[in-house]
Amino acid sequence: MSKLRLAKWRLWITSLLFCMASADVRYSVPEETKTKYFIGSLSKDLNLDSDRLRFRKARLDYRGDKRYCEVDLDSGNIVVSERIDREMLCGTTSPCLMHFEFILENPLELHNVVLEVKDINDNPPVFPKDSIKLEISEAAPTRSKLQIACARDLDVGMNSVQTYMLSQNKYFVLDTKSNKDRYVDIVLKNSLDRETKGEHSLILSAVDGGNPPKSGTVVIEVFVIDVNDNAPVFSQPLYNTRLFENAALGTSVIKIVATDVDEGANGQITYYINHLSDNTKELFKIDENYGEISVIGQMDHEKSSSYEMEVQAEDGGGQTGHCKVVIEIDDINDNTPVISVKSLKNQIPENIPPGSEIAVINVKDQDSGENSRVSCSISSSLPFQLQPYIKSYFIITTTRSLDREQIENYNVTITATDGGTPPLFSNLTLNIQVSDINDNSPTFELQTYAVYISENNKPGTSVCSVSANDPDWRQNGTVLYSLVPTEPRYFSEGQRAALSVYNLSTLSGSLVSKVIAVDADSGQNAWLSYQIVKSTDPGIFSIGLYSGEIRTQRDISESDNMKQSLVISVKDNGQPSLSTTCAVNLLISDNLSEVPELKDMTYKDNNSKLTSYLIIALVSLSTFFLTFIILIVAVKFCHRRKPRLLFDGAVAVPSAYLPPNYAEVDEAGTLRSSYNYDTYLTTGSRTSDFKFVSSYNENTLPAGGTLIRSDIDSNMLRLSDEGECTEVNICFNP
Template identity: 40%
Template sequence: MLRICLVKFEVLREGKAKLFPVEVEITDINDNAPGFQSEKLELKISETTAVGTRISLQQSQDPDVGINSIQIYQLSDNRHFSLDVQTRTNDVKYAELVLEKSLDREEQAVHDLILTATDGGDPVRSGTAQIRVIVLDANDNAPVFTEAIYRARVLENVPKGSTVVSVKATDPDEGVNKELKYSFRTIVEKGSQIFHLDSRTGEVTVVGNLDFEESALYEIEVQAHDGGGLFDRSKILIVVSDVNDNAPELTITSLVNSIPEDSPTGTVIALLNVQDLDSGENGEVTCSIPSNLPFRMKKLLDNYYSLVIDRTLDREQASNYNVTITATDQGTPPLSSVTSIFLQVSDENDNPPIFNQTSYTSYVRENNVKGASVCSVKANDYDLEDNSRITYSITGTQIQEAPLSAFISINSETGAVYALSSFDYEQFREIRFQVQAQDGGSPPLSSNVSVTLFILDQNDNSPHILHPSFPTDGSTGVELAPRSSEPGYLVTKVVAVDADSGQNAWLSYQLLKATEPGLFSVGLHSGEIRTARSFVDKDALKQSLVVLVKDNGQPPLSATATVTVVVADSIPEILSDLSSLSAPADPQSSLTLYLVIAVASVSCLFFTFILVLLALRLRRWRNSQLFDSSSVTFSGVPVSQFVGVDGVRAFLHSYSHEVSLTTDSRKSQFNFSKTKYSNTLSSEQTCEIKDPILVIEDVSISNGNRTSVQVS
């Protein structure tokens, strides 16, 4: 289309003020040569570009119009390219480069072309541009992995950042077609969080936490692609190796918190389940408990154990157990876990009460206060509650035909023994009984202990004088002592006993009062009255001695005995002096007078009887004289065997008087011989003469033989 260049303006005519439009057409001349925007043009065409492919070229520019504008495009000779000129609707021509023959980069990598644009003016003007065609390498080789399957083994505790495997692919192309990029094509979500693939190097590294127990194998598909879009694929198999990173887990499925102490061995206490998430030896678990416990672990199934009783339990030795169960696997190093079971051992009544002592001995003084505690027993029971609640009771027999309960009682709860009566040492000296301790179990158990209660003596008994014994009428006994007695002659013996014992019964004798001081002496411990010197004429016929008998108690108790000793060598002398025997000064002088008269009467009757007896004897022996005053003497009068001349109530203590009458042609002699004497309280016998007439039990008269008279 031809462009017309017009210049429009108006012309004003002066004077008439009128305007005239004017159009001036400017005619083009070929004063401009064609030109290209860039004199050098570089084209990149792949060697795989198809024949006939058109490539647009830059349009040449020519400001002229019409025939003076570009009319022809020409291309330098080239066997691979041709030029095709096209005209647009506005008569503008443009050129396209057409590929006439396949390019081969390996044959010719660069093609240099010259494009010429020529106008139709006169003279003809033209412009050129250099076209460099660079044959691009075609991506005709896909990447190839070095291995079809990559295998790797990694421990589950491998640290983060560790390289697991490296993949490698090759591409014979060059340039961008040779530049490969690696990527995961198929991977599980968990794997994508654990593994990372370096797109440039192909290294697979660990970025997460591997866990064999969650997944032991990862199968990943990897892809390598070049810059041209070609690719290859391969597989990665990652095997996760187990490490001993899981401790065994113990679960108590059944448990008995309390068990009787008499439970038999083999009784199941608890069932336990053990699990270990590891595998192989790392997952093999054994359970154990301390060896000093009376239990053992028994394996039931693969993952089950039972805790059973292995030895007899005794609550009194151990009332509870804290059983620590340890589960240990076989890994290296081994891992273990611990759980504890608290087991209470319940009590059974298997222990009888046990006394603190095998026997009890206690001492209590006589005359104790009624209701006072005399002793206490104590028993312990190692059981609990009712099984250890002890009740005390007394078992035993009677004491001197009296029930034991009349003397003692026991507090059933405390074991304190109380006296129900005041004890008397002289009645009984010990009490033996048994105490039973019984618990409150079912059935109850009991034990006994022997208790001996010794009664201690107190000085509550005064000495008791056995000899001489005092007549109840107040008269005293008489002992005979020959005047011819030598010093140390045994006149008599004071015999006393004390119902107490020990030092309370240790008696001592001392002369408290005497008619003639210094004439007699008393043995301190024997009580024997002996002459201290020989008799003299001035010594009185009758000697009155007061002997004090005292025990060794605190305070000491005492008694006195009055002994009358008659000093005479013959019976006539005794008879002559009897009338002169005066009673000792005593407030009861009238009573003493009566006693003296009574004794004299008895003596007269006695000698009268003797005279009658002698008269009968004289009839047989006419030539004999009786009772010659110079020949009748008393000899060997024993200390403890005396004729009670002065006593209306004379006591003969376990002895008798034997009167022996011996006659010959010239003299007659009376012998009083001593018989057996008893010093015991139990054998004490008292003979009281109430009749002043002596009885002769046995009289034997024989010619030429001695006559004995036994008086009892």
């Protein structure tokens, strides 16, 4: 399965788990509470760790200009953040519900929070007018009704208007069976006599059910006349109409018509809109004479999608008729999508795997229907892709590998387009920096440098200058130069040393040589231990674990191999442990003048088959006997002719007989990471001593000079940065 497909599976599973984890939480709060009023505990109800709410950027997202509540990130409680007026929010709608989105990140979670705003009795009943004038015919029969527009209480439920009371009089009473939701009927109890009393003053009170109750009153002036026995009647009790939210000022909404069969002033109708709220009275008006409703303000579908009003038709005698008008506000595409960044990694490493999440964005459009359907896109040429996540959330992920050395930052432009006609769109540009990793090796300007130097130059003389470049950034591109140790080619005459061992055999435990290694680290990382990993005859020599001293494990006899090769491993005590090796070549001889050169002495593993071993053993046994006889004769012959120059029996060796391979020792007195040691042992001494001998040849170079092994010598220069290295050959022509 590819990494990209695996990342998509992980994303799908995460989305599924997120959807399963989301849940609705419902709370209630009384209106007009003080700020910081405790509503409920989100951390407890959603089983969340309150200590991680800040880290997870917990927040409430509410669609609107005001934020009525917030989450206390220390306790996980949801509290009131500003004044809540239920009447401003919901009007007469009950229950009054506010919907929030509780959002958490790392990982992303989304919970719906429903807050019900409870009504309190903070509004008294109010009549449409402070005083009402009514006319009634003196010929009106008993049980005749006078309709009074009911009082309106912005509160709901028991806090709204519950009862009406009429002041005491002998002519009029309230009809207790009438529909008090729209109007109140005052019933004529006794016949009127205009000559006895032509004017009646009544006080109508509306009382709500709060504790304590609130009330409102209206003064009703009743004038007794001879005629007017018909009230205006609308052509229909309910009018419905639709209007676009961008309707121009003065646009006609609807014209309503009421008729009155009375004549004269009793048939002349005047229109009113009852109980206009603060929002409605700024948007609509009605022509009092013709009943035409028109637009006087700017509407916004996003604030309110419909308006409902009650229209009253009143004739000249005070009789009234009522109807309801409902205006639906149609949405137009007047809001561009809003892009908000919820999470962003603005710096990513160049080795980030494909399918990794870079950013989480949220796109919302305040319009409705198709006008609110939003699609998002980014350029297909970028190594990123935009994927829908949950609801209005999108995530940006990588699609392929990045290379900082080619492009070190990207400007990712997100385009959000809604479904309106014509569509509206918005852009948001994210700048994503690509951080460097050490994925490039340094490169020399030349692969081979040819350098010509004079012989007999002094130590420290500048040989040549090399240059390399690394395209990585800062410390990853900082180039460090070092020489790779190779086979030594330059030897100081004063640094040659020969080890001679004399009488008949070397005793067990005798010191043969000592290996010294250094480690630039400190502490336990610089604790070194030595070990022989390969040897010609494993049973002859041993090395001190921490001292590096090479000693014999048994007495050396003439039957032992004349040439001995040891491979010494030294490792530190770091984690992980680092190690290096060096080769030590040993020669067993009683006469240094007859020793062969050691340049070809290297340890080779014998991985041949059993047949090869048998052939080699047979040949070795055959030649060993002949070599032993010749060696004894040669040793005796040389003992007779060799001069005695040193009082302790040491042999003076002309420089022409010394082998040419010696390890270089620099002025710092430390050894490099890999060397060859050439050591000479004799079978005629009971002790192991170093003998530094000088040459009899007057042409020998001084101690500060060098002997040159070949006409053209070469070294290798190692170049490294943090984690990468490369090498270049340097050829020296003296």
